[in-house]
Amino acid sequence: MSDANRNIAANATARNLSPARVRQFKEAEARVKASNAPTLELIKRLVPTDSQMAAIAQRFPSVKVGEYDELFGAGLSLVRDQYETLAPILTSEDRHETNFTALKLVLDRIVGAAIGAAYGSANHYEGRRTAAKDATNSFSNEHRDEDRQGVDGGDNRAANLRRIAAEKAGHAYSLAVLAAGACEAYRDLMGSDWQPYQPNNRRSVSERAAAEEAAALGF
Structure with a gap:
């Protein structure tokens, strides 16, 4: 566990962070590490x-x-x-x-x-x-349009995504x-x-925490 992760886990209650938010942070950190290596x-x-x-x-x-x-x-x-x-x-x-x-x-x-x-x-x-799965699952909506053929007779959107x-x-x-x-x-x-x-990361704890928080927010 990184220093940032330990800090967030330890302060979750004090900062009113839910277990779901802590889990999202950890998952984001794991994705960043995986993409780097x-x-x-x-x-x-x-x-x-x-x-x-x-x-x-x-x-x-x-x-x-x-x-x-x-x-x-x-x-x-x-x-x-x-x-x-x-x-x-x-x-x-x-x-x-x-x-x-x-x-x-x-x-x-x-x-x-x-x-x-x-x-x-x-x-x-x-x-x-994932996009194809989401489009296909949307068929459960009785007001759906995705599975209806277009005027040109082409594949519907969900089929094209699949x-x-x-x-x-x-x-x-x-x-x-x-x-x-x-x-x-x-x-x-x-x-x-x-x-x-695996590069030797010499950034400070605060710099790493800021980078990981940014990753969790998607930027």
């Missing part, structure tokens, strides 16, 4: 599973999604090719041991780029999925599989799991 595990929680993606692709013909093995292999090659090309250049002998520091930094950034692309796409998909969400699902899933392949290659080559870069 997304992980493969977080991405997997946002994108469709293999079975869900198969069902989406079957139901929506417009969805484009690559083959799992091809995408995963592309992620593997993304890292392995760079390793093979750069290892003779970026490694050095240090006291009869090979120093991989410079090469590791490069591979960290390559995997980080794949993770960042997948995370951005996963977030976009989640936003489109189609867009399905297409974004294909994008997010594909990039997540590629990122998973990149992480697998990194683990094989470096002997450890890839970890997101």
Whole structure:
């Protein structure tokens, strides 16, 4: 828990903050941290599973999604090719041991780029999925108009939102599989799991509290 979180939790009663408001603050802080340092595990929680993606692709013909093995292999090659090309250049002998520091930094950034692309796409998909869900749920209103065909005979608004969400699902899933392949290659080559870069935050407690409060308010 951050210093700001501890302060808010401790002073919730004194400041008349409800448990819901405290929870919203914590959730906002978690989202900020995740966006600054997304992980493969977080991405997997946002994108469709293999079975869900198969069902989406079957139901929506417009969805484009690559083959799992091809995408995963592309992620593997993304890292392995760079390793093979750069290892003779970026490694050095240090006291009869090979120093991989410079090469590791490069591979960290390559995997980080794949993770960042997948995370951005996963977030976009989640936003489109939520919009489609909200529009579909609005059908429970007996005065609804969303499910009525337009004068041009086109898809209704909710159906169009579901189609867009399905297409974004294909994008997010594909990039997540590629990122998973990149992480697998990194683990094989470096002997450890890839970890997101965590900058050393030296801001004061008050500065961090102000930033987190702003995030909670959406600005």
